[in-house]
Amino acid sequence: MSELQGYRGLTLELLKNANVKIGDYIRIFRDGDVFEGLLMPRIELGDSNHIVIKLANGYNVGVKVSSQTKIEKVEVEKKTSEAMVEFKIEEKEGLPTVFILGTGGTIASKVEYRTGAVYPSLSTEDLYRAIPELSNLARIKTSVLFNIFSENMTPKHWSEIAKAIAKILREEEVNGIVIAHGTDTMGYTAAALSFALQNLPVPVVLVGSQRSSDRPSSDAALNLIGAVRAAAYAPFAEVVVAMHEWVADESIVLHRGTKVRKCHTSRRDAFQSVNSKPLAKIVEDKVVMLTEDYKKRGEKELTLKPEFDEKVALLKFYPGFNSQLIDWLVEQKYLGIVLEGTGLGHVGKYCFNSIRKAVDSGLVVAMTSQCLWGSVRMTVYDTGRDLLSLGVIPLEDMLPETALVKMMWSFGQTKNPEKVKELMLTNLVGEYSNRLPL
């Protein structure tokens, strides 16, 4: 790694002239302002006019330098080793215990990012050092289960995470569990854990970050603080996703695991509750419930059901969709198909024969809507009524992604299609929002 990794142009020149390197404690004087902290590397190919430093409070800031901005001096204050001592923090007695389990993604890999290593482990000490606020919230234990980009997660990984959580609950005294996870498929994993971990005694909080912590705009620290606060103090015991509520670094919302999806590629508030309000949000230092319809934390015996069957497909319908795809899934001995139909739950008539064959072959075929918002209602138009009479089951306002995960999970519990249909139509963990309370 270069001593000034990622810097170029004007910033590289300034830093070189000051004879500093990544990890040094520096002071930047600019137009009367003084910025003080650890010099951070830049990873992504960003602009050349920001110097990124980690402040004493654990946050990173980008100090803009340009021909308009005069930097009077970049002065080496302390070298890396001494600077790090400053962040060493004692564990406080009497605080709740939170277990942070790393699975990968931007948040796990870079949250204590300081010296340029791209995939450091998620050690407790490093976490406290990176985000000193955590030590006032909880006693943190950490463990790394795996470290993968979340697009590489499969149903097998969901099982592993569920089993790891069950093990922690069996062997450790914890008040809540945080799962650090890549954001790409975090919604799918949240749904999977919701079904696999029923009757939870404590909250399970998935958390990710949309921007790596070496970037001035990183959401990693605030998301992780919010996730730990929820795990430690929230009154609910469900699987949730903790992310920014809005683009500003202000508040964190907690989305129910079965109702959340990533709705933006890059914004910090990419995660949205669909067809329901978020379960709770963090207002100042309190977890405030947004609904009264939730499962409470308490002395409970976890029901672990970690099996998933991958022989379930999600198919999005569109004009020109090839209905032979359905036939192919039948030939491949698939067990079920979740359709992402149009509008209130429709597909073109020319697909009816293939759907009939699939149902006759014993596959469970279920309908969701590619609109994402709103509810499937298959009794309004002929197309919907025809599909119902073919045996397609309507999943109301369940997200297509949650429906896929739930059907994989249902076939993990039983291979009996009738029992799977029954499971699919039962509101198990809040996946239907229009039904009676859980």
Add this chain to the structure above:
Amino acid sequence: MSELQGYRGLTLELLKNANVKIGDYIRIFRDGDVFEGLLMPRIELGDSNHIVIKLANGYNVGVKVSSQTKIEKVEVEKKTSEAMVEFKIEEKEGLPTVFILGTGGTIASKVEYRTGAVYPSLSTEDLYRAIPELSNLARIKTSVLFNIFSENMTPKHWSEIAKAIAKILREEEVNGIVIAHGTDTMGYTAAALSFALQNLPVPVVLVGSQRSSDRPSSDAALNLIGAVRAAAYAPFAEVVVAMHEWVADESIVLHRGTKVRKCHTSRRDAFQSVNSKPLAKIVEDKVVMLTEDYKKRGEKELTLKPEFDEKVALLKFYPGFNSQLIDWLVEQKYLGIVLEGTGLGHVGKYCFNSIRKAVDSGLVVAMTSQCLWGSVRMTVYDTGRDLLSLGVIPLEDMLPETALVKMMWSFGQTKNPEKVKELMLTNLVGEYSNRLPL
């Protein structure tokens, strides 16, 4: 049809006692208010405490009756035939001419819904009768191209619509064209027409309705008035979708055809511009542009390119996705695949081999994001860079549905994969919003 179709409970009783039937002109007295109009049937299984009447201005209203609401009298004023005469309106000279082409859906089938027939044709006289405002806006010509639920639309229908529009522009003097369309796949058709009809001289406005006009909350009349207004007076000459801006019956927005998708199964404001602002909105009786970046109406020679090739698939990636689906498409001699990847444009590593084989076999493979909002950025993480090096082309902020339609259209123009890639990466009709102006 029953004489009081759809009514039940209290409303049925009141109507029976008054000895009226569907189509009668009635007057309802309630708490000092008087409501007057044609008695409409109820089709869907709704509540039992509204009586729906069509007012003289063409709008339907639901008059709530309940034990709290006293109905003093329901009196037969005029019988159907005389009442209809009242709606006869003369065509006004000097107004712009708008051609309304019916293709099906709720709006075409029920907008003049009055006597209970479910699929009446879209005749000019009936339209004026149902929505008298239209006669003050434009001289209307109508024609029914076909009458199908839009989930049954295929790329062949897109071609037919494009050719029909070209014929109208060639043979008639029109100031704008309105396409009445089912809402399920209206977004796909809007994108298809955007590519098929380039260099338009006048606006082409797709319009649908989310609620049939026999329901008190129907959006059909306001949407159609907005569509006709845009077709007649808008300064732009592009393909747009005209629908409610908000749930209230207040304003209509005009979404660019390549940037719009149906984002709710039932709400009146189901259609949303994604990754861009709507092109325009209607404020009172004016079409107000929301961007300066649009193609202007004027004397232009239409470029008709109505061919689409259906050998293109849209595949949504998810954990557990079977990469053999990609192999199957290659075997079936598909020409291209649009992937709906995760986050910034990713799929699991285990799909790389199948993608490589597809590209090596000459298929064009393109990446969009299932997040829908935001832009694909494949240079940020390893997964994206690997996919780029396999030959996957990144489609930035283009909607997956628009990308599918565009690739079908591109292969309709040329079978040369390199030329298709070039077309896909060129901003033709506003499908990329982050690029330079058209």
